Amino acid sequence: MKNNRFEIQIETQDKLEFSICQDYWHFNKSEKYTYYVREIATKYGISIINVTEIAIQNSKFISKCINCTKILNQYLKRSDFIIDEIFMNSFSICQECKSELEKLKIARNESTKQQILDSKKNKPFDIEKKFEKMENSFQERIWKVLNEMELETLIQIAECESKSEIYDTIFYNNKDIGGSYRYKIWSRVNKLEELNLIWVERNIDNKISEFHILDKLKNQLKLNYPELFID
Structure with missing residues (x-):
């Protein structure tokens, strides 16, 4: 009996011994032994001890690597190994x-x-689609849902003319800013982008290349909140 995980070798010319060994190592579809040793003993009219002795003397179970078929172990009787492990791939590979x-x-x-x-x-990034979303947010006056701090950050971005100026204004050029404050600022910026009020453009390395905001939104904010703008 051979397959890619094991091989049964029976080395006897005696028909009775051959049949006993064959039954001893026979497996069913559930990958379990087909016969109990006592069933084999009853079938051939011999003792349980004799069944095991005949199997040991005339046969062996050889486990193999399922990948290269290299011999892993050789066993003379059932109790020498756990059959479930042979059928588990992790135990059947060199x-x-x-x-x-x-x-x-x-x-x-x-x-x-x-x-x-x-x-x-x-x-490809659909720039036209992005600005279309920003236009929709402008038409729907989405900035009205912002809280005071979020609105302040949006206006600060609207006042700036470049990425470096935005960093200088809302991040104080990264000077003496604690982690907690930086987190709050980025939380506001992320929300503004999620609402499509701004677009934080990033390069292929996910680094910010520019901040975008519609001119019409800048003008509308200045019209609605002139007191928050620095002339």
Whole structure:
């Protein structure tokens, strides 16, 4: 009996011994022993001890690597091993193949990650669609839902003419800013972008290249909140 995980070798010319060994190592579809030893003993009219002795003397169970079929172990009787482990792939592979498979798995995962990154980098960004959303937010007067601090951040961005000026204004050029304060500022900026009141443009490395806000929104904010603008 052979398959890719094990091999049963029976080495006897005696028909009775051959049949006993065959029954001793026979497996059913559930990958369990088909016969109990006592059933074999009853079938052939011998003792349970004799069944085991005949199997030991005339046969062996050989477990093999499922990948390269290299012999892993040889067993003379059932009690020498746990059959469930033989049918579990993790116990039926040699160390060399296991190492190679791990390397392939790592390489495959890295390749998949790179494909995802490449897809993100190469995916065309629909600028027109982005400004269309910003236009919709303007028409729907979405800035009305902002709280006082969020509105203040939006107006500060509206007053600035460049990314560096925005950093100087709302982040004080990154000087003496604690983590808690920085988190609050970015929470406001992220919300403004989620509401499509601004667009924080990023490059393929996810670094900010520019802040965008509609001119008409700038003008509307200045008209509605002149006291918050610095002349």
